[in-house]
Amino acid sequence: MTAYLITNVSVLGAAPTDLLIRDGVVAETGVGLTASDAVVVDGTGLVALPGLVDLHTHLREPGREDAETVATGSRAAALGGFTAVCAMANTSPVADTAGVVEQVWRLGREAGLVDVQPIGAVTVGLAGQRLAELGAMADSAARVRIFSDDGHCVADPRLMRRALEYVKAFDGIVAQHAEEPRLTEGAQMHEGEISTRLGLTGWPAVAEEAIIARDVLLAEHVGSRLHICHVSTAGSVGVLRQAKARGVQVTAEVTPHHLLLTDEKAVTYDPVYKVNPPLRTAADVAALRTALAEGVVDIVATDHAPHSVEDKECEWAYARPGMLGLETALSITLDVLGPRWDLIAERMSRTPARIAGLTEHGHDPAPGAPANLTLVDPAARRVVEPTELASRSRNTPYARMTLPGRIVATFLRGEATVLDGKAVK
Numbered sequence: 001m002t003a004y005l006i007t008n009v010s011v012l013g014a015a016p017t018d019l020l021i022r023d024g025v026v027a028e029t030g031v032g033l034t035a036s037d038a039v040v041v042d043g044t045g046l047v048a049l050p051g052l053v054d055l056h057t058h059l060r061e062p063g064r065e066d067a068e069t070v071a072t073g074s075r076a077a078a079l080g081g082f083t084a085v086c087a088m089a090n091t092s093p094v095a096d097t098a099g100v101v102e103q104v105w106r107l108g109r110e111a112g113l114v115d116v117q118p119i120g121a122v123t124v125g126l127a128g129q130r131l132a133e134l135g136a137m138a139d140s141a142a143r144v145r146i147f148s149d150d151g152h153c154v155a156d157p158r159l160m161r162r163a164l165e166y167v168k169a170f171d172g173i174v175a176q177h178a179e180e181p182r183l184t185e186g187a188q189m190h191e192g193e194i195s196t197r198l199g200l201t202g203w204p205a206v207a208e209e210a211i212i213a214r215d216v217l218l219a220e221h222v223g224s225r226l227h228i229c230h231v232s233t234a235g236s237v238g239v240l241r242q243a244k245a246r247g248v249q250v251t252a253e254v255t256p257h258h259l260l261l262t263d264e265k266a267v268t269y270d271p272v273y274k275v276n277p278p279l280r281t282a283a284d285v286a287a288l289r290t291a292l293a294e295g296v297v298d299i300v301a302t303d304h305a306p307h308s309v310e311d312k313e314c315e316w317a318y319a320r321p322g323m324l325g326l327e328t329a330l331s332i333t334l335d336v337l338g339p340r341w342d343l344i345a346e347r348m349s350r351t352p353a354r355i356a357g358l359t360e361h362g363h364d365p366a367p368g369a370p371a372n373l374t375l376v377d378p379a380a381r382r383v384v385e386p387t388e389l390a391s392r393s394r395n396t397p398y399a400r401m402t403l404p405g406r407i408v409a410t411f412l413r414g415e416a417t418v419l420d421g422k423a424v425k
């Protein structure tokens with residue numbers, strides 16, 4: 001196994017030091033380390049972070065390998081500084097059995113660029129009718145702990161209650177896509193002034209907030225862990241703030257795009273901006289930024305949602321919702337939070353690792369820690385060029401934007417997955 005000596009690197013913004021990586025762990029830290037057998041990586045000007053962990057990634061395999069595969073998505077993830085991603089269950093077939101989650105888990109091991117942790121569906125076929133085999137998925141080789149019907153809301157309160165109760169047996173968590181379906185029928189974008197002006201059917205904020213309010217009460221009632229996917233409104237932040245103050249075991253994520261973009265983008269009618277939940281108002285963006293800094297929203301998760309050209313480059317109404325995220329998440333978060341490295345590590349690595357139960361991830365680079373880390377050049381600026389992305393899809397909303405920060409290297413269990421800004425395989 002190759003050893004690496006990263007020289008003159010700033011760990012989370014501290015004074016520069018050297019890091020020796022050997023046998024899968026950070027073996028030593030300190031100024032002026034030497035190791036004759038190690039490959040030297042010049043860390044001058046770079047910041048070392050614990051490897052990023054994405055709690056919400058769509059890898060599209062099995063079923064839509066034309067949009068993404070476990071291998072191409074893993075590459076995009078490593079290039080984005082991630083060492084672990086949680087793969088959503090809305091594949092075809094749906095990841096609602098031990099067989100499918102084990103297949104995805106194995107494909108992740110074969111790709112070998114990030115740890116791919118499958119998420120299991122809550123209901124059979126995401127149909128919202130009966131519970132999937134949660135216990136069998138938990139007991140499988142994939143050791144599933146997060147369950148989600150993402151793409152769909154678990155709208156039936158009785159099923160949601162039973163799922164929350166069931167997963168307690170193995171310290172699992174239900175990740176809810178909060179969308180009251182009766183309030184979003186035919187919805188195309190955020191319901192507000194702009195949707196009225198454009199004549200597009202609106203997706204009201206209350207459709208999200210009503211489900212979060214219901215589910216925090218259910219989680220409180222049964223004493224379970226609940227996670228809320230892609231929180232997008234100021235009202236949702238208010239509900240979460242109250243629930244957390246009462247001690248409800250609820251965590252929440254926000255996507256980079258909901259921290260940066262608003263429903264103004266819809267006036268272009270460019271479907272690259274169509275996403276679920278929809279881009280909201282500037283006031284919502286401001287509330288989400290504050291909530292993320294305070295910890296009312298616990299983490300950043302990408303909701304990386306690759307879609308083929310046919311599904312995206314068409315009329316707005318027919319386009320699939322979703323946008324790419326893995327290769328730009330750190331840049332957007334750096335733009336939004338500034339170089340607050342400890343906060344970035346908390347929101348993009350330590351806390352998502354803890355929520356997902358990924359004990360090997362989310363550790364600061366320190367002696368004895370698993371060598372899952374990434375090196376960022378905070379001074380670099382990059383222009384996002386869709387054709388240069390590792391993802392098999394092109395639907396980034398940041399095309400030709402100049403973003404701060406660049407991932408220079410990523411290490412998974414001591415092996416380089418990215419060096420000089422390039423994937424090693």
Ligand SMILES: NC(=O)N[C@@H](CC(=O)O)C(=O)O
Nearest residue numbers: 058150151275276305321322
């Ligand atoms: N976010 C999206 O707009 N789309 C996601 C599903 C989801 O996250 O709800 C997808 O799978 O494409």
Ligand SMILES: [Zn+2]
Nearest residue numbers: 150151177229
């Ligand atoms: Zn969703």
Ligand SMILES: [Zn+2]
Nearest residue numbers: 088150151303
């Ligand atoms: Zn999603």
